[in-house]
Structures are given as structure tokens and as C-alpha cells.
Amino acid sequence: MSEPPPFSPTVTLLTVGRVWEAAFAEGLKPLGLTTRKYGLLGHVRGTPGISFSELARRSRITVQSAHTAVAAFVEAGLVDDGTAHAGAASSLRVTAEGESLLARAAEVVARLDAEFAVRHPELTEALRAHMARAVAGSD
Numbered sequence: 001m002s003e004p005p006p007f008s009p010t011v012t013l014l015t016v017g018r019v020w021e022a023a024f025a026e027g028l029k030p031l032g033l034t035t036r037k038y039g040l041l042g043h044v045r046g047t048p049g050i051s052f053s054e055l056a057r058r059s060r061i062t063v064q065s066a067h068t069a070v071a072a073f074v075e076a077g078l079v080d081d082g083t084a085h086a087g088a089a090s091s092l093r094v095t096a097e098g099e100s101l102l103a104r105a106a107e108v109v110a111r112l113d114a115e116f117a118v119r120h121p122e123l124t125e126a127l128r129a130h131m132a133r134a135v136a137g138s139d
Contacts, residue, residue, distance in 0.1 A: 016123070020116060027108035031101060032076075036061075038105055040069050044079055045094040045102060052090050073098070 025035055033041075036059070043058050044050055050058075056066040070092060073079035078098035082091030094102065117124045 016120075020112065023112055024108070027112060028105060031104055031108070033101070033105060037069065037073075038102075040066070041073065041078060041094065041098060041102060044070075044073075044092050045098070048093045049091050052092075055092070 021035065028034060028038055040055065040059055043055055047054070052066045052070065053063050055070070056063045059066065061069075070079055070081065074081055076097075077095055078101060080093050080095050082093065
């Protein structure tokens with residue numbers, strides 16, 4: 001019998017992340033969202049007037065993919081492009097319907113956060129501390 005591999009915090013974090021990402025994706029599915037769509041919509045809400053190129057950069061997708069996603073959001077009534085014509089700078093904003101969808105998604109996040117905190121209290125606190133250090137610029 002071979003020995004188990006040594007403990008790897010990287011592999012462990014990736015494994016834990018995948019489990020919770022799957023739960024998140026499952027929770028978003030009834031809302032018609034994927035993790036990527038949720039992130040894109042969140043970027044638009046967080047930065048009203050964001051350009052397609054900035055949206056693509058933040059989401060780590062191509063500008064063409066950002067255009068495709070935003071076109072679907074506009075068609076669904078979730079995002080408004082105040083310019084919507086070639087050559088003009090975009091002026092993307094989340095609509096009231098988009099805000100409502102993001103509020104329902106926030107309920108999914110809150111439920112998962114609560115469940116995670118119950119299952120993994122020490123990891124929750126370690127992640128909170130890590131985030132505080134990262135925001136403070138000392139990580």
C-alpha cells in the first residue's frame with residue numbers, strides 16, 4: 001500500500017472550493033444564473049458605466065464574450081446599455097430587474113455562507129482574517 005501524499009493546503013483549498021462552487025452553481029441555477037453570469041452582473045452593478053473592455057478584463061474573458069453576455073442581459077432586461085451603438089463608449093447599468101435578480105442571488109450566497117460557517121468555523125475565521133489583511137494591503 002502506498003503512502004498518502006503529503007498535506008497540501010493548495011490542493012485542499014481547491015477541493016473545498018470546488019465543492020462549494022458546485023453548491024453555489026446549483027443554488028443559482030433556478031435563478032437562471034451561472035457563476036460567471038453572476039460575476040459579470042455584479043461587476044456591472046459595482047461599476048455603473050463600466051466599459052466592455054474593463055468588464056472583460058475584470059472577468060478574465062474576451063471583449064467579444066463580454067459583448068455576448070451583455071447582449072443577453074440587455075435582452076433579458078437585466079442591464080441597460082445607455083449608448084448601444086457602434087463606436088460610442090458603453091454606459092452599462094443594472095436595471096431594477098437586474099437588481100432584483102442580484103438580491104435573490106444574495107439570498108443564495110447568505111444561505112451558503114451560513115452553512116459554510118457552521119461546517120467550517122475555523123476556516124471561516126481564517127478566510128475572514130486573510131481578507132482583512134488583503135484589503136489592508138498587508139497580504
